[in-house]
Amino acid sequence: MSEKPAHLFEKTWRAHKVRELPGGQTQLFIGTHLVHEVTSPQAFAMLRELGLPVRFPGRTFATADHIMPTDTQARPLADPLAETMLSELERNCAESEVTFFGKESGYQGVVHVIGPELGLTVPGSTIACGDSHTSTHGAFGTIALGIGTSQVRDVLATQTLAMGELKVRRIEVTGRLRPGVYAKDVILAIIRKLGVNGGVGFAYEYAGEAVEAMSMEERMTLCNMSIEGGARCGYVNPDATTVEYLRGRRYSPEGEAFERATAEWLAMASDPDAEYDDTVSLKADEIEPSITWGIHPGHNIGVRERIPTPSEASDEERAGIEEALEYMDLDPGAPIAGTPVDVAFIGSCTNGRLSDLREAARVARTGTVQEGVRALVVPGSQEVSRQAIAEGLDEVFRKAGFDWREPGCSMCLAMNPDKLIGREICASSSNRNFKGRQGSPSGRTLLMSPAMVAAAALAGRVVDVREVL
Amino acid sequence: MSLNNLTSIEAVSGRACVLRGDDIDTDRIIPARFMKDITFDAMGEHLFEDARKAAKGNHPLDDERFLGSEILVVGKNFGCGSSREHAPQALMRYGFRAFVGESFADIFEGNCCSLGLVCITLSERDAEALRESVELDPEQVVSIDVSAETVTCRAGALSGNIPKGTRDRLIKGHWNATSLLLEAEGAIDRTAEGLPYVSGY
Numbered sequence: 001m002s003e004k005p006a007h008l009f010e011k012t013w014r015a016h017k018v019r020e021l022p023g024g025q026t027q028l029f030i031g032t033h034l035v036h037e038v039t040s041p042q043a044f045a046m047l048r049e050l051g052l053p054v055r056f057p058g059r060t061f062a063t064a065d066h067i068m069p070t071d072t073q074a075r076p077l078a079d080p081l082a083e084t085m086l087s088e089l090e091r092n093c094a095e096s097e098v099t100f101f102g103k104e105s106g107y108q109g110v111v112h113v114i115g116p117e118l119g120l121t122v123p124g125s126t127i128a129c130g131d132s133h134t135s136t137h138g139a140f141g142t143i144a145l146g147i148g149t150s151q152v153r154d155v156l157a158t159q160t161l162a163m164g165e166l167k168v169r170r171i172e173v174t175g176r177l178r179p180g181v182y183a184k185d186v187i188l189a190i191i192r193k194l195g196v197n198g199g200v201g202f203a204y205e206y207a208g209e210a211v212e213a214m215s216m217e218e219r220m221t222l223c224n225m226s227i228e229g230g231a232r233c234g235y236v237n238p239d240a241t242t243v244e245y246l247r248g249r250r251y252s253p254e255g256e257a258f259e260r261a262t263a264e265w266l267a268m269a270s271d272p273d274a275e276y277d278d279t280v281s282l283k284a285d286e287i288e289p290s291i292t293w294g295i296h297p298g299h300n301i302g303v304r305e306r307i308p309t310p311s312e313a314s315d316e317e318r319a320g321i322e323e324a325l326e327y328m329d330l331d332p333g334a335p336i337a338g339t340p341v342d343v344a345f346i347g348s349c350t351n352g353r354l355s356d357l358r359e360a361a362r363v364a365r366t367g368t369v370q371e372g373v374r375a376l377v378v379p380g381s382q383e384v385s386r387q388a389i390a391e392g393l394d395e396v397f398r399k400a401g402f403d404w405r406e407p408g409c410s411m412c413l414a415m416n417p418d419k420l421i422g423r424e425i426c427a428s429s430s431n432r433n434f435k436g437r438q439g440s441p442s443g444r445t446l447l448m449s450p451a452m453v454a455a456a457a458l459a460g461r462v463v464d465v466r467e468v469l
Numbered sequence: 470m471s472l473n474n475l476t477s478i479e480a481v482s483g484r485a486c487v488l489r490g491d492d493i494d495t496d497r498i499i500p501a502r503f504m505k506d507i508t509f510d511a512m513g514e515h516l517f518e519d520a521r522k523a524a525k526g527n528h529p530l531d532d533e534r535f536l537g538s539e540i541l542v543v544g545k546n547f548g549c550g551s552s553r554e555h556a557p558q559a560l561m562r563y564g565f566r567a568f569v570g571e572s573f574a575d576i577f578e579g580n581c582c583s584l585g586l587v588c589i590t591l592s593e594r595d596a597e598a599l600r601e602s603v604e605l606d607p608e609q610v611v612s613i614d615v616s617a618e619t620v621t622c623r624a625g626a627l628s629g630n631i632p633k634g635t636r637d638r639l640i641k642g643h644w645n646a647t648s649l650l651l652e653a654e655g656a657i658d659r660t661a662e663g664l665p666y667v668s669g670y
Contacts, residue, residue, distance in 0.1 A: 015663065015664060016660065016664070017660070018653050018656045018657055018660045019653055019656050021634065021637075021638075021643075021649065022637060022641065022643075023633055023634040023635075023636065023637020023638055023641070023643075024633050024634045024637065025634035025635075025637075025638070027649075027650055027653055027656075029657065029660040029661060029664070031664060031666060031667050038504055038553075039552070039553065039554065041507035041508075042507065042508060042509055042554075045507075045508070050471075050472060050647070052647075055657075056661070059667065066501075067505060079505075081505040081506065082505065084507060085505065085506075085507060088507050122666050124666075125664075125666050130552060130554075131551075131552055132550065132551050132552040132576060134552075146552040146576050147552060147576070147579070148552055148553070148554030148557070148576065148579065148580035148583060149509075149554040149555075149580075150554060150580065150583035150584060150645065151579065151580070151583060151646075153647065154583075154646050154647055154650055157647055157650070157651065158647070158650040158651055158653075158657060159657060159661070160650050160653070160657055161646075161650075162634075162638070162643075162646040162649065162650060163579065163634075164632055164634045164635075196492055196546060196549060197491075197492070197545060197546035197549065197572055197574070200546070200572055200573075200574065200575055201575065227550075227576075228550075230546065230549065230574065230575070232575045232576065253670045257669075257670040258670075260665075260670045261665065261666070261670045264665050264666075264670070296492050296494070296549075298492075319490070320490075320491060320492065323490070413496075413501045413551075414501060414502065415501045415502065415504060415505060432494075432496070432550060432551075434494045434496045434497065434550060435496070435497060435519070435520075436496060436497070436500055436519045437496050437501075439501075439502065441500070441519035441522065441523065442523070
């Protein structure tokens, strides 16, 4: 190789650079555009107003997830606003010849679950979607960008985006995770260390033995919450695990073309001597099952730790901790374990995949949901649901007292009937514990791994999942 | 909307409102339940709705000294979380045209640029000076000069930062990037042809 060593971000950016814009931003080609019902209708309307077609309909794929009810998805949807949004998406896709994965396709689901499942997410590609958790797709070694609706319009019209190049921080997780510690705990630990705005202006490259040992689904969980650390995107270098995941997927190449693709994909991985804007290291065996106690994902601690005390915090952190404790109504200095929960939610683009359900089911097999706790399991897609049912996981959950639902975003953000009520506390496998995030303006969220959520559902309070497993 | 109507944004002047606190997320700016709509038209009506209710009249947006302000002064990491453009749309439709803070979330800042809204960052010290100045004298006019990257208030002319690419798009009227991006038709096709996953392995 005579070329200067480069990391995956740089190689991918270079391959997709259409041109440099006058002010120094890049016009970046977007190989795959994923679309959902909440952030696209206004963009399609603007396109219509401009008289412009969708430039690459064959590279644009849509599904409905945010507003989908999870009890019954029979049409028309019970909520007329949700029905309007779904119908609008169907109309926009039909008029623009964009592939729509609706319920009849058998592949409907959370957009960040179905993209990889269908083989649409490939190493060295660029993906954009009007959704911040697009970062999930970085698990494949992809520059995956969450964008707003005006940018959705730009991508529909030109298949390109105007944006400034990001810096790259390599985050190495050395050694191996201990039992009961999951990818969710790793990303929470990273956000705790670097802060919720530590990643502003950066793409995160996750590396190290612990990351290399992760399955694709675990890597997706890791990359999913890059945005919660302020990073626009995060990625893992493609390797044999990535290639094996992609083999035989609906949009994956076949036969010799797959072999050619494999060579292309692996060549996009960061060169060993690539230079980074920053590097950070964490020890995997020091990471504990983690849980949030406050109002952003950086407010997290190990399950055996105590809730922070404002008087012991730095001047910079104190006001934030006081505000969080007031909203959460938790006792400073008390152990987080033992905190009572009212609701348990397993699902979302963070943790709604088959391996997540398997881990939660392992716990669910050990008991029954505590009386008074509302517990629901929402598979990330129809495909996840089918596979889980084939393994009998739905029965495991039902028998333990969990509600088994249809796929969708559900209680992660409550744009559908699944919501917290009043001051309820929810043990949640989702990604955001912001004030009011789960649908009640005063509702409270404790983020944790799906296994921890299942354990909390059985105990009716926060427990260390390692005591159950 | 038209493709050839380029409006340059070189300055924003107006009264300002101070919203204290860091990490104010887009769920707080516009709760998700109000996004069940296929247009942005009604977003301004629900700006900070839950936060305002919870504050029982003590939210800065309900402080009559700040009524009619066009510049919002914030803290660190404003607009974090969801990529929803509904957040800057709600702020814009409520009447804000610019944001001054210590830092902004990447996606929020990009969304603001697409709408011709100015985000300018100041050092922690200068941001606090601005907040104190505006709280002391909310009647004053605060001025943002985009190319000079300054915020001028009674505390003085404070030197700030707007990323060069964003600054250029605001000044040249390409904050709505569609027409600029469409110029590269041929180059877009050539880039696509060079990508095996797009053109075929």
